Amino acid sequence: MTPQTLDVIAGWVGFVLTLLIFSYLLADNFLYRLAVYIFVGVAAAYSAVVAVEGVLLPWLRGTLLAPGVSAGQILFGVVPLLIGLLLLLKSVPRLAFLGNLGMAFLIGIGVAVSLIGTISGTLIPLIASSGTAVGDNLVDGLIIILGTITSLLYFQYLAVRRPDGEIVRPWPLRLAGAVGQIFLIVTFASLYAGAILSSLTIFSERIAFLLAQVLG
Amino acid sequence: MKRISGILASALVIGLGLITLWGLFPGSPVAFIATVLVQLVVVVSAAAVLIGVINLLWVHLRRVLRGDPGWPYSLALFFAALAVIVIVTLERLNLIGGEVSLSTFLFNAVQVSVESALASLIVFFLVYAAARLFRHRVTWSSLLFVVTLLIILIGWLHIPALDFFSGVSEWIRTIPASAGARGLLIGIALGVATAGVRVLLGQDPSYRE
Numbered sequence: 001m002t003p004q005t006l007d008v009i010a011g012w013v014g015f016v017l018t019l020l021i022f023s024y025l026l027a028d029n030f031l032y033r034l035a036v037y038i039f040v041g042v043a044a045a046y047s048a049v050v051a052v053e054g055v056l057l058p059w060l061r062g063t064l065l066a067p068g069v070s071a072g073q074i075l076f077g078v079v080p081l082l083i084g085l086l087l088l089l090k091s092v093p094r095l096a097f098l099g100n101l102g103m104a105f106l107i108g109i110g111v112a113v114s115l116i117g118t119i120s121g122t123l124i125p126l127i128a129s130s131g132t133a134v135g136d137n138l139v140d141g142l143i144i145i146l147g148t149i150t151s152l153l154y155f156q157y158l159a160v161r162r163p164d165g166e167i168v169r170p171w172p173l174r175l176a177g178a179v180g181q182i183f184l185i186v187t188f189a190s191l192y193a194g195a196i197l198s199s200l201t202i203f204s205e206r207i208a209f210l211l212a213q214v215l216g
Numbered sequence: 217m218k219r220i221s222g223i224l225a226s227a228l229v230i231g232l233g234l235i236t237l238w239g240l241f242p243g244s245p246v247a248f249i250a251t252v253l254v255q256l257v258v259v260v261s262a263a264a265v266l267i268g269v270i271n272l273l274w275v276h277l278r279r280v281l282r283g284d285p286g287w288p289y290s291l292a293l294f295f296a297a298l299a300v301i302v303i304v305t306l307e308r309l310n311l312i313g314g315e316v317s318l319s320t321f322l323f324n325a326v327q328v329s330v331e332s333a334l335a336s337l338i339v340f341f342l343v344y345a346a347a348r349l350f351r352h353r354v355t356w357s358s359l360l361f362v363v364t365l366l367i368i369l370i371g372w373l374h375i376p377a378l379d380f381f382s383g384v385s386e387w388i389r390t391i392p393a394s395a396g397a398r399g400l401l402i403g404i405a406l407g408v409a410t411a412g413v414r415v416l417l418g419q420d421p422s423y424r425e
Contacts, residue, residue, distance in 0.1 A: 003316045010321050014329030021333035025340065037289040039330040041296030042322065048269040049304050055262035080259040087264065097221040102260075103423045104225035107415065108232035109257045112250075115412035116240045122405040126398050144395040151399020152406075180399065185357050187396025189364035190389050196342045196365075197372060203336035 015213040018206055147183040154180030226418050233416045273297055296326070364388060 020035035063069070063077025083102045090099030130148050134141030153176040159169045169177070232253060239250020276290035284290075300322055307313040346365060349358050370378055371385025414420040 006316050006318075006321050010325040013325035017326060017329045018333040021330060021337065024337060033286075033289055034292055035330055036334075037293040038296040039326060039334075041293035041298075042300050042326045044269045044272055045297035045300035045304075046323070046327065048266050049301065051262040051265040053308075055259055056266065059259045080256050080263060083256070083260045084263045084267070087260070088267070097218045100221060100225045100423060101228060104228040105232060106257055106260060107423045108229040109236045109253050111229070111412045111415045112233045112236035112240065113254060113257075114408055115237060115416075118405045118408045118412070122401055123409070126402050126405070130395075130398055140391050143391050144398070147392055147395020148398040148402065151396045152403050154399075155403055180396075181357070182360065183392055183396035183399065185360050186364050186388060187393045187400065189361045190368055190393035191397075192342065192346070192361075193365050193368035193372075196339060196346075196369065199336055199339035199342065202332050203339050206333055206336045 011213055015210060018210060022206075146179070150176045150180035151183050151187075152180070153177055154184060222421070225423065226421065229423065230416060230418055237416070269297070 017035050017038070020031045023029055024032040059080070060077065063073045066073055083105050086099055086102030087106075088099070089095040090103070092099075130144055133144045153173060156173070157169075158173065159167045161167050235246060236250045236253050238244055239246040239248075239253075244250070273294060276294050278284075279290040280287045280294065300319070303312070303318045303322060307317070307319055312318060346362065349362060367381055368385045368388060371381040371383075374382055411420065415423075
């Protein structure tokens with residue numbers, strides 16, 4: 001089979017699957033579900049293939065299956081298998097407490113990585129760029145700083161209890177929260193518009209694909 | 217035994233977490249240990265993905281064998297996954313393919329087509345949901361939301377007669393929307409950092425349950 005023939009077949013398979021998915025616009029039906037289940041099967045198998053080819057096989061080739069493998073390499077290669085085994089024990093109620101050790105391994109390292117990533121990749125760059133925005137344009141920069149701070153304050157729930165037992169938020173916080181709410185609504189509307197435009201672009205591409213298949 | 221396992225789990229989380237944290241700082245003397253630990257987590261995660269996929273296939277195969285409601289869908293899922301695994305395996309063993317890549321063919325024909333078709337369907341639900349916003353009650357927040365949405369959508373059209381909207385749309389996206397997004401992202405980052413510190417201090421024992 002030549003690559004050209006395969007491209008033609010791929011085009012028609014894609015055409016049929018696209019139509020099956022679009023049939024959902026009429027109602028939830030057998031054809032739509034069939035296409036989705038096929039998609040899930042293919043996607044799951046691809047992720048398994050990537051995990052095996054990209055991570056597991058190179059690991060095994062570098063440790064347990066390495067030529068002239070040493071005792072240290074064997075020990076090192078077995079560690080993830082042991083942790084995996086511990087994780088599997090989570091599904092056995094009587095031995096679930098052993099599975100916690102595997103979870104602890106993943107959580108300890110995962111938390112450290114996410115902590116470093118959050119601080120160096122999100123917090124510091126965002127705070128720094130919000131601060132420097134004032135230098136580019138004073139009014140816009142101040143609006144960005146105001147919006148950032150008030151959006152953050154919108155999500156805090158500090159309140160004081162009055163002598164009569166009523167719990168109220170101090171007025172400066174209420175005011176900041178109200179301003180923050182405006183910024184958040186504008187942000188969500190902007191993200192919503194972005195989502196509409198993106199899906200509209202993909203939709204028009206799909207329609208062009210269907211027409212190209214039919215008209216040649 | 218369970219108590220000892222719990223204490224050991226906490227010690228593991230705190231110990232490994234702090235070593236990894238220290239190792240990830242630039243110029244750290246324990247950077248090598250952190251790299252190895254992260255590598256181990258990647259391998260365990262990949263193994264977990266593989267186990268998850270095997271479990272998924274097993275669950276659907278059982279549905280087919282038992283004749284549960286919806287078994288034809290499970291059959292389609294099982295054979296679709298099996299086809300990918302068999303084709304990729306035969307290709308890697310150089311038993312099929314050669315000039316043409318059947319795995320790329322499957323990817324383009326199924327994955328790309330269905331994914332983009334599903335993504336394109338979203339436009340209908342988004343527009344319908346926005347139209348339904350005023351059905352119950354008009355509030356200032358829903359009004360602000362829809363007005364902002366319309367300004368950005370009209371601004372995107374780039375019609376010369378409506379050029380004003382393009383400028384306003386650009387300003388909304390780069391200044392107030394960007395400010396709100398920064399607030400959200402900083403809030404999420406602060407939440408993640410707080411949760412991380414709590415785990416590393418042993419104040420969050422949920423992983424022992």
